[in-house]
Amino acid sequence: MNTVLTVEDLGISFGSNHVLKCLNYEVYENEVLGVIGPNGAGKTVMLDILTGILKPTKGRIIFQGEDITNKTITKRCKNGFGRTFQVPRSFEKMTVLENVMVGGVYGDRLHERDAQKKAVEVLEMIGLAEKKDIFAGKLSLLDRKRLEIGRALASNPKVLMFDEVAGGLTESEIAKILEIVRMIKKQGISIVWIEHVLHTMLEGTDRVMCLAEGRDVICGCPVDVMRSKEVSDVYLGAEEE
Numbered sequence: 424m425n426t427v428l429t430v431e432d433l434g435i436s437f438g439s440n441h442v443l444k445c446l447n448y449e450v451y452e453n454e455v456l457g458v459i460g461p462n463g464a465g466k467t468v469m470l471d472i473l474t475g476i477l478k479p480t481k482g483r484i485i486f487q488g489e490d491i492t493n494k495t496i497t498k499r500c501k502n503g504f505g506r507t508f509q510v511p512r513s514f515e516k517m518t519v520l521e522n523v524m525v526g527g528v529y530g531d532r533l534h535e536r537d538a539q540k541k542a543v544e545v546l547e548m549i550g551l552a553e554k555k556d557i558f559a560g561k562l563s564l565l566d567r568k569r570l571e572i573g574r575a576l577a578s579n580p581k582v583l584m585f586d587e588v589a590g591g592l593t594e595s596e597i598a599k600i601l602e603i604v605r606m607i608k609k610q611g612i613s614i615v616w617i618e619h620v621l622h623t624m625l626e627g628t629d630r631v632m633c634l635a636e637g638r639d640v641i642c643g644c645p646v647d648v649m650r651s652k653e654v655s656d657v658y659l660g661a662e663e664e
């Protein structure tokens with residue numbers, strides 16, 4: 424299996440808050456890596472470091488053989504990093520189509536006409552084609568989450584990062600997200616998927632990593648990880664607090 428992304432000895436502190444102490448893992452080509460961990464474990468911070476929003480205190484990020492630890496957000500996006508945000512960040516006063524075009528124009532340097540073509544393809548794939556002329560601000564939560572995924576997809580990513588895309592959705596809506604994940608995977612894109620809704624990790628990922636106390640406490644086959652002592656300790660510990 425080829426590795427697309429390697430995280431080496433990654434750490435970040437905010438003053439005396441050592442959120443990530445030492446994180447090590449790899450993401451393989453065409454794999455969905457699930458990331459679980461209690462609230463406040465540093466999952467979103469990890470994505471912010473990967474995408475260049477935050478600078479790590481230590482460690483390295485290697486993407487397709489290149490050390491990108493000090494690269495800018497824009498450079499990473501153009502190199503093939505796409506992400507969604509835990510709270511959807513669509514441009515409310517732009518249409519669905521325009522929102523997705525932003526991904527192609529800014530993330531993949533496409534000219535407007537090509538970005539539009541790409542956006543139409545992406546909207547078909549994520550089931551939003553019929554709503555292409557609606558303002559993003561009028562969408563339901565599921566559709567906003569779809570739109571986030573669509574905008575990230577339009578930037579032609581090699582790795583996509585999802586931050587709790589299933590959060591707040593009903594079971595039937597979650598099934599639709601799982602379907603989209605499967606379609607994205609078929610295109611050969613790797614996904615790092617942070618999620619609180621644990622059953623999606625069993626159904627939708629190839630491996631799962633559990634992040635707790637600033638470290639990767641366990642990483643492996645989803646069923647094994649979910650049943651592991653490490654994970655039950657982490658979650659029971661969190662409940663007792």
Ligand SMILES: Nc1ncnc2c1ncn2[C@@H]1O[C@H](COP(=O)(O)OP(=O)(O)O)[C@@H](O)[C@H]1O
Pocket residue numbers: 437440442460461462463464465466467468469
């Ligand atoms: N920009 C920041 N400045 C200071 N502390 C931060 C910042 N971002 C996150 N944190 C802290 O990092 C910790 C982990 O947050 P987060 O990554 O959002 O957790 P989660 O695993 O729930 O996504 C929290 O204690 C949070 O307060």
Ligand SMILES: [Mg+2]
Pocket residue numbers: 466467468509586
């Ligand atoms: Mg988070």
